[in-house]
Amino acid sequence: MGRQPCCDKVGLKKGPWSAEEDKKLINFILTNGQFCWRTVPKLAGLLRCGKSCRLRWTNYLRPDLKRGLLSEDEEKMVIDLHAQLGNRWSKIASNLPGRTDNEIKNHWNTHIKKKLKKIGIDPVTHKPLPNAVVQTQTQPHQPCQEQHQKLCLPVNQDPKFEPESDHDKEPETSFESSTLTEAIEDKTITPSFDSIMDEFCIDKVPIIESNKILVPHASSTSSKSSNFIEDLLLPDFELSPNNENNNINSNVNNNRSMALWDDDFINGWDFLVNDDGGDPRIIMDSKSWNYGLF
DNA sequence: AAACCCGGCAACCGCGATGCA
DNA sequence: TTGCATCGCGGTTGCCGGGTT
Structure with a gap:
């Protein structure tokens, strides 16, 4: 016998993800890291197949994702x-x-x-x-x-x-x-x-003032968050000590050195916490990351 | 104002590769 | 070695919002 099926496809939800589902998935992965996607939905309390969870995470919820148009x-x-x-x-x-x-x-x-x-x-x-x-x-x-x-x-x-x-x-x-x-x-x-x-010419890429770039201090992140980042094996994850002096536009010229905690990322996660109004897919904010609430 | 059209994007589907039992 | 589950990838679909008529 081989492995167990990834999902029985019976009673599993399809279609767009709700805020609650996102929240469960994020909480689970932050707590446990990424391992066997087959077990993720069951352990996280989701009525989704593992495949769907993986896709949602890699394409939308992953914290190192850039957002917005390609430069x-x-x-x-x-x-x-x-x-x-x-x-x-x-x-x-x-x-x-x-x-x-x-x-x-x-x-x-x-x-x-x-x-x-x-x-x-x-x-x-x-x-x-x-x-x-x-x-x-x-x-x-x-x-x-x-x-x-x-x-x-x-x-x-x-x-x-x-x-x-x-x-x-x-x-x-x-x-x-x-x-x-x-x-x-x-x-x-x-x-x-x-x-x-x-x-x-990408004139739709917002220019972000350097003083608005938020770079959480490494020591302010919980050990859990650090492990989480390690678990992700994030590419090119660097926290430049001089980041606050760097204009975000430098990333446009050197996209391959994108930092995990760039402004887009922080803002991207802000939408994850408050369910009141705005994007319904709101679960957590940057402070939660910062102070290790997850 | 309503209907229609179209573009963008998130999510699904199916298949091949990989790895476990 | 074989069979099957899992993973990951690429193609496709369908929904949604904005623009046009």
């Missing part, structure tokens, strides 16, 4: 990684700390795909579309010209980028080097990149 650099990385890895969203996500595969996948399908098509790039092959009409721009502006070279980050030079051991097993959608970059170099699509770079 310009993140989009560039996604495009370049997609060119190399194809639709392997989890691999792509592993190079973007704080982002989930689901989030990247959604962003790709809803935003990036359209942008690439709009400029005549096939989002599947990353090559110029055969019938693409290249727009010519009479007055290319210099800053964007410079950014052309950055559209596809030299991922292979990224210290955090780990090329796959099975890299030679390229998916159909992949090619040896970034075709986008090649296209730029051979000027196949150069003119249109002026327009795309305008589109890739």
